[in-house]
Amino acid sequence: MRYVDEFRDRAKADILVKEIERLLARMKRDESRPLQIMEVCGGHTHSIFRYGVEGMLPKSIELVHGPGCPVCVLPMGRVDDCVAIAERPEVIFTTFGDAMRVPGSRKSLLQAKADGCDVRMVYSPMDALALARKNPAREVVFFGIGFETTMPSTALTVLQAEREGIKNFSIFCNHITIVPTIKAILDSPDLRLDGFLGPGHVSMVIGDAPYEFIACYYKKPMVIAGFEPLDILQSIWMLLRQIDEGRCEIENQYARVAPAGGNAVALQAVAQVYELREFFEWRGLGSIDHSGVKVRDAYAGFDAERKFAVPNARIADPKSCQCGEVLKGVIKPWQCKVFGGACTPETPLGALMVSSEGACAAYYQYGGIKRGRDDEASAA
């Protein structure tokens, strides 16, 4: 396939891996611990496992799989709210596929569907709006979830619904924003990260300027990375070069797609439809100030939260969950007490086991567990 295969070229990968090894060998660094690089985005986590990227890297680089899977960080109470909305007989509840399995305190949306709720999988909010047009007697609710990547398309759909005067469409807004989240991680006292791979898709919308504080105030380098395996390797190499040269900048490896200034149309739609929430609860990370958005008063008619007065209950994560520590790179997934035992993709206890982009699910699915444990055994 054109535009894809060139980013999966094995020969180029080998050259990059050699370069990375060479850089590591000559770098001045604390040899007693691996360099920890966090990929913030779930899409990166997925690619890393899908292509076996981590296994190609020298052992002295450790990838930490960050909080960038929006499905994984959705708190249980919000899933309960979804189910409560879906249980209303007049509602057609529409959602992206991977949100279906996220457990709530009572049930997941998949379970709600099995119990007779009208829950449907869609591929874009525009599909949900089309359903609303087709079913004027029903209330169609779209489960808005995701970072800045998906936020504009939900906003544009709301604007479209308004233009058409569609009254039976609303969104249950759970969109979150990446910058406060990275900040929350950087503020964590047990942080050990050496650098970040920035989320390429988010930067398509917001550009690279919003990350400047990471380099300026927290003195950590970041490379905004694409999602093909070669993108990821190249970004790791760029990050190492920064560390080696003592630089600390926001570099953009993904410039072919993500322009420095972001996307003005998308940003305009986002600003028009949403405003920041005071705080938003994250699974595994607790409440983070200004990390979520809600629908502005001007579009209240499209806000499912107001239309259906959702219960908005807060439900604590199970005590045994160590998702927060995994997210911050303090422990690896298989070191969590319940990994693979009480917590599996069939019965996820924690957020990271839910979607295939979650670090724990990826380790479980792609067998990282085995390698991780073997490495520990051989180190001991």
Add this chain to the structure above:
Amino acid sequence: MNMVSIPPRRARGKVHVPTVTLAHGGGGKAMKDLIDDVFVSAFDNPLLSPLDDSARMDLLDLAQYGDRLAFTTDSFVVDPLVFPGGDIGRLAVCGTVNDLAVGGALPLYLSCAVIIEEGVSIDFLRQIARSMAATAQEAGVKIVTGDTKVVNKGACDQMFITTTGVGVAAAGVELGAHRARLGDAVLVNGLLGDHGAAILGARGDMALQSPIESDCAPLQGLIASLLNAAPNTRFMRDPTRGGVATVLNEIAEAAQIAIDIDEAVTPLRDEVRGFCEILGLDPLYLANEGKIVAIVPPDEAEPALEAMRAHPLGRQAAIIGNVVAGESGRVTMRTIFGGRRIVDMLVGEQLPRIC
């Protein structure tokens, strides 16, 4: 040997109502007429046409093909009922024929039980019956007995079909996952995931238009030439739901072996790859309806490959991997990128990712 001497029965003209009603399930004249019009006229053969309660086959006649009876059953529910490259009728014949064939048996007879939701158009039923008849002919099997039930609107999704198949396994053909040995080759007969992608693409709720057609096909011919070229073939399985990944895991588990496959040589249509990229799906888990996975001893791998490629349903056949020394029950894959990953059993259904 002449099997049965009863003359074929002529269908008694066409049913003149446009849709199936509960009266067609009542067991009376309406039902008889429907069965005659739709099924008997399409499947017409001397074993079926007397419409006795059972079809009776001559044992000596069967014995000429081998020394063991093979017997299998499967139910078919698919949404949509008609999709690019096939329909539920073709699927119902291919599925059962292939289940017999991968066991090393020659498929001979099928039963066909249909559950129809009230309100389905009779023309549509005729279309499905014709498709079943044509596929049965392609597969060299006869549909010799059946059953028709009509259920209330909402009690089923338009139409479910169950087919049961009888075949005969040739003497000496012993297939089993446990026979796999270190060094054996893993073969597939062509491009993977076409059926799964075609079905997903054909579902109305999908924003994607895809040109992918299902690979749905009866494989008894291809399998016969494979067994001819590689008589010591250890095991075969048709990777339907759950795809090749699931079948490989089942084999590895059952035989307590490790299997390693190579992504670079695993045959995939560009359209299927693109489709999976967009939706965040893994093509290894997509369903196939015209594919087999075969485990073949190393010295027969090349002849097996040649035999497959010489058959119209095996042009893109490939050796995708081997039985290797490793943790038993494990399937691994060398990725295109040179990395390595584990190919595990899937938990539940594959759901498309967000971004």
